Amino acid sequence: ENIYDRSRMAPKTPIKNEPIDLSKQKGCTPERNPITPVKIIDRPQPDPWTPTTNLKILVSAASPDMRDREKKKELFRPIENSEQSDIPDLLQYDIVDDSTVDEFEKQRPSRKQKSLGLLCQKFLARYPNYPLSTEKTTISLDEVASILGVERRRIYDIVNVLESLQLVSRVAKNQYCWHGRHNLSQTLKMLQEAGELQYGELMTSQHKEQDLEYKFGDRKKETSPDSQDRPLLDFSEPDCTSASANSRKDKSLRIMSQKFVMLFLVSKTKIVTLDVAAKILIEETQDTVDHSKFKTKVRRLYDIANVLTSLGLIKKVHVTEERGRKPAFKWIGPVEFPEKTDELRGHSPTSDPLPETQRGAYAQYQTSATGKKKFTRHSSFSSAQPCEATRRKVSSEPNSPHQERQGNEAYENCSKMINLAAVCRQKIQEDTGNKACDTETILNSAKNSNISLPFSLLPVPGDSDFCVNPLPQAVFPVVQADVPSFSLPNGISSQASHPSMPAVSKTENGKPTLVPNQPFLCFPSSSLFMLCGGLQENNVSEPLPAAGDLANRSAEAQAAAPPPACQKRSSRKCSSPSAPADDEEPAAKKQTLEHSDLPLSLVVPKKPPESPKAESCPGSGCSAAVYLEKNRLGLASPAAPEVANKESTKPLDCQEQEKQSQNKDPGEPPPGNEHISKENANQPFQPQYLYVQPTAGLSSFNFLFSANQAPGAISLAANQLPSLSVPCVMVPSAALASFPLVCSPSFTSPLSSVPDGSFSAAASTSFSVSSLASPTPVFVSTTAVVTPKVSPTPSVDPQQPAHPALHLSPVLTRSCSAVKLDSPVCMGHPVTLLKLQQPSSAPLTPKSIRPAHHEAFFKTPGSLGDPVAWKKNEGNQTRNASSVQRRLEISSTSPD
DNA sequence: CACTCCCGCCAATTA
């Protein structure tokens, strides 16, 4: 055997592929570097295809043999190393050359070289931390396994953990999509919230005991945990089950990873010992802790810890207790999300560890969102939820039929997350009370349901999110749907996305459904601003009920709903929030916004408590929204915010916006979000705006609505169409400056502003107007807000065939968020809106719509100018920008 | 010896 090996080693391996060679080479080549020499060697295979392929082949071929023997492993190993070239190996090799068996041993790199942590680093090194939204990176498990020279099993370990944090999502069999860390903070936030719910008590209570070291102060709970844990578990499981029915398989690694992370996030000391964690995690299962079980759990925790360490989220430490020193891990990642401005935090910590890559990019955050979305489809599975949908559901599907399925997993994850979030949320609700309840509830439901939901809402996949506001009235069912959709956060992105998907599908129907009557607003991403005329001054903070308007915005805000994931039921409708409030005008009024981010959900919950005020508003309905604002304002949103805040946000002037159409752009420097809000205040004129920020980073947009706005103003502009009285503006946060989008009912003009590059981002967005029905519904969607910034140029492609009416489609595309406004909706005054409505019917076609061009608009600023462009009536218009882009759609319709 | 955790069998799921 030995001989065989040797011989083969030398020659063979090396040959083929690059990396491999190394190891082998040593044999051949004295030196360490195998690199050169080898290639030649053997036969390459007949088919060269790709380099990778060859490798794979080799590997595979080799492996079997090797195995038989034993050594094989070793061989492989080298491979791994090869890239980096592990030194050790080389040495050994040399030595080994002659010798024989030993070689094997020697060669083998040593356990460390094969460690999961190292492998994970190699894996991570292959992908950018903050990929551009546009690019969607798919990961082929086989390929990666062969490239890294490891068995696929190991890749699963890595991917499962990454998936639990949403750094990747499963797209299909053997295929994962890389999202990077854009959503990481959101995910962590969710986990933190969920963790607080589940484990918080424990901490508080401090069961701690045993294991932990007091010293550190960890909390650990252990014993009692069961009960608590359970809840979580339950939640999660249920979700899963119910929702996707997924398998339970998820059970372990993924869930365990999330729980493990939760423990860190909840822990004050940020240090968790393995044994404590193991106990806690076991409980879920049962109390009996049998030793073996414990051991197994610990093994798994090491696996997870290795991956998390590679991610730079934790590091190993030792805690000494009375008993002695125990292994423990300390969280070194971001901690922030909690409330406040967390955003910031995010990066830094994280980044540190990270490789160079990109850390900086917060901005990307947003963008990334888009990427996430990938999922697309929800499966139709609608089955899931009957509820709401009943009606709406659409058939579905839209577009992409491809894979969706996979989504399930994602769903699961998402769902889990969602569940957690939901839980949190609920709590919050409780706390807060009802006010928002509806909303929340809705949200919750949404989450669950979302998947199924038909509605349009769409979630945005990525971050974006949107809000939907249903009108009060209509709300109901529809709402539900909406809600859900929106929820997705993020992150879940992916998952979320999935949910979205459904939404999307809905969309189809959706359109109709969506909003048929009601208007909704969706805001994508996190950041949105809403302005309401009513607002009183200030911001958000108080929403003042008084203004009915405010109310409108309300609640929805909730953004909370993160959850999309689950399908569960959603029953509630979201709409609600507003509803209660006032009634102002009926429909119109209420609108709410929602945001959804994943994070949101998390956020939301918190908020509530925090900001009761907002709630107070409740009456009006505002609550949700309000509080969102608050959050934002106050805290800043957690997630991405930073960026957004910083920059972006700018609200541009309202006025302008109002005007709208235009967006303004860039220039304006609006103050930070906060400022903005203030601005609002300041600007009294405008008073009414709501600003919503995105929580997450996304944020790309902000929306402003003016309540009062004359609609006319806005609308007019361009199109004239119609209608919409309400003007809205979206501003990308990131871009801030860049542009806001405005939608007016018709949308018309607003966009124009975009022109700038910034807009380009915008570009992504698309607008479409449909004639559909409502008088003026507008949809705006954005998806990825993020994108925009990034690419200005983008172009979009458009494409997709759009569906006419649909806003939906867009959704699918990903991005989308749509807002529709009916007249009512708008925040501001509905009334106005109504009026607006307008006219329009005609609109649709009007002028110019250029269908195709839309893209252009986006892209080019210049184009924007044209009103025409804006309009597109046809269905097709939709375009999608690439994933990245976001689109806006507006429909105007008129009834004719 | 205790801590780590690699490795891969094999069951559960999927395709």
Next chain:
DNA sequence: TAATTGGCGGGAGTG
């Protein structure tokens, strides 16, 4: 049924 996933725990490497 074959392939993919992933739980699980033996037992080896490290210190």
